[in-house]
Amino acid sequence: MSSSTKLSALDMPDVPMGHLPEHLHLQRTRVVCKADAPIHTEGIQYSGAYASTGVDISMGPNKFCKNFKIEVVRLTEDEIEFDMVGIDASLANAFRRILIAEVPTMAIEKVLMVNNTSVIADEVLAHRLGLVPLNADPRLFEYLSENDTPNERNTIVYKMEVSCKKGGSRVTVKSDQLKWLPNGSELQMTTYDSSAKAKSYTSFSCSQDSLPEFSKKPLGVRFDDIILAKLGPGQVIELEAHAVKGMGKVHAKWSPVATAWYRMLPEVVLLKEVKGDDAEKLVKKCPVGVFDIEDLGNGEKKAAVANSRACTLCRECVRGVNEELVELRRVKDHFIFTIESTGAFSPEELFIKAVKILEEKCEWERRRLGAPPVFSALSLLPLDFESVILSPGSVPRIMGTASQDAIKQLSVLIGQVDEPSKITFQNIHQGYPTETLVRFLKAREWSISKAHHMLMDCLNWRKQNHIDDILAKPIMPADLYRGIRDSQLIGMPGYTKDGHPVFAIGVGLSTYDKASVNYYVQSHIQMNEYRDRVILPAATKKYGRHVGTCVKVLDMSGLKLSALSQIKLLTIISTIDDLNYPEKTETYYIVNVPYVFSACWKVVKPLLQERTRRKVQVLQGCGRDELLKIMDYASLPHFCKREGSGSSRHSSSGSDDCFSFDHPFHQQLYGDIKQRALSREFIAPLKQGSCHVEVPDPNPEGIKIAKTIESEMHKLEDRNGLDRSLSGLKI
DSSP states (O other), X not given: OOTTOOOOTTTOOOOOTTXXXXXXXXXXXXXXXXXXXXXXXXXXXXXXXXXXXXOOOOXXXXXXXXHOEEEEEEEOSSEEEEXXXXXXXXXXXXXXXXXXXTSOEEEEEEEEEEEEOSSSOHHHHHHHHHTSOBOOOGGGSOOOXXXXXXXXXTOEEEEEEEEOOTTSOOEEEEGGGOEEOTTOOOSBOOOSOTTSOOOBSOOOSSOGGGSHHHHSSOOOBSOSOOEEEEEOTTOEEEEEEEEEXXXXXXXXXXXXXXXXXXXXXXXXXXXXXXXXXXXXHHHHXXXXXXXXXXXXXXXXXXXXXXXXXXXXXXXXGGSXXXXXXXXXXXXXXXXXXXXXXXXXXXXXXXXXXXXXXXXXXXXXXXXXXXXXXXXXXXXXXXXXXXXXXXXXXXXXXXXXXXXXXXXXXXXXXXXXSOHHHHHHHHHHHTTOHHHHHHHHHHHTTTOHHHHHHHHHHHHHHHHHTTGGGGGGOOOSSHHHHHHHHHHSOEEEEEEBTTSOEEEEEETTTOOOOSSOHHHXXXXXXXXXXHXXXXXXXXXXXXXXXXXXXXXXXXXXXXXXXXXXXXXXXXXXXXXXXXXXXXXXXXXXXXXXXXXXXXXXXXXXXXXXXXXXXXXXXXXXXXXXXXXXXXXXXXXXXXXXXXXXXXXXXXXXXXXXXXXXXXXXXXXXXXXXXXXXXXXXXXXXXXXXXOOOOOOOOOOHHHHHHHHHHHHXXXXXXXXXXXXXXXXXXXX
């Protein structure tokens, strides 16, 4: 039906309940391109727009996941074209803007010009160098802030030395003549103090090619044949270039795309049959071959739409008398998306990064507003273009229902366990089984088999070690528990503004020297169980929505090289958390960072999974200003309330010290455990002694991280001497 057809209410056909009349459906879903201007260009999103017809057009997560799909049409080394269906123009444009301006890359930021006698001005040559794509993964590097020292984790150094001999032919300077310097800058900083020690422009603690992530893949340029300059006889270029991590919104050289653009799917409709000479004329009018001639036999021919997708909407076919024959439309929720990569990333990787960045922005805004978590297609859909295999004639498709199917399948598998395991699972999920299944699926990258194996191991571990009863096993006497609290510094000072419990951990000043390992493990598990069975359900009830995660603030002040002796215990605790309490922490905020942590963090960070790295935020100083954005002053850990001191050692004792046994949280926790124990005393009398818990085997990633930390701290020992405190050296 043409959009220009005049309708009478009496002429309208009956429309089934829940469906729009044809003309309203056309207005809502299509842009109609008339000869002079398009019509119906607005997007109709209001849920009550068609309330009088009984149609609800509101968009929820389930409807989005059902309708959303991606079809990859073409994929080359530097370009991808795909159809994105079932999405609003605002989201499509958000992806485009993120691709251009917010996906980080590495690019040359600073050029130290030693000698340049070519005809190219220094600033022009530096600008050209900045636009050269580098073969470096920005995920392996940190941002270089104004006060940071350039080091092996935030800077890549290149040098160029090219000359043209006198009497020789002209020399073309290309990008392959940029040579990587894995040991950092070779130039000395200019100083006017004759007594000052010479310093280079970078401070590398080790060679970049000695790091495992760079040893097999040198940090060169992406393309070797980019022309930068031409030298005549006797001319020379000698320089050093420093590349850092940045985003396109700061400067275009950091943009990972040559262009990212989209267009709505064209739809060409013949309103009437076009035959004979008129058909021939119509076919000739279209410059891109949208129409073709269909032979009807007996010498009769008619025009047919052969390739709507090729239409550029030049409107030649609708000008003049043809306006009543042809109608050009665009589908409002079907976008043909094209990404052209500069070479820093493959084009399929770029879109995945844009999706993750948009997801992070949405999550940040949700937390700022205190809104409940929503399982959207962006957060549930495991989009991964790298898993798409393009074969001739195939059209790969990624559907938004994949994650929901994974949850259903895992739920069916867990429903088949024995009755004791079902009871244990109830103690884990506390009335929220779906959210619990999602946690285990996320921890295993949405692999159903791996998540099922992990959850079954967790259930067996809980049954074998009687974890369901551990809150009825107090550590006695109370003085022993007080000693544990004095040496295992952890507490809960309050809640964030959106209801997440805040746990403070004194990493640097915890000594773990007042009791045996079994007591510390028992205390840690009791803290986890009290959080999951008491604190989080209470927060859920208070805020009227599911609160299933916490925020942790890690105080590193006082961290010493002697912490090497605690790595075994910390590895045990970390293994228990990773395998049995996955995805329970929303964000880790690290404050009061000394040098010893900084050195270890540089080598450990690349070993962490990306979803874990995204949770970690290293704050400046005691982090008070940043933490006050997400929590009230009363909920700040005591070591964050004193600007300048920022250390657990400077805080007052008693109820203000969240680590202290006298703090209300620990009094409530210990009182609850004793009360549970008394209610069970008729079954078994209370006994002094620790509760032995078997520790699951750590995963290979955890072992590698622990060995890396141990190795790095041994290096620091050799450099600084054992037990030397470096807490005063802040970064």
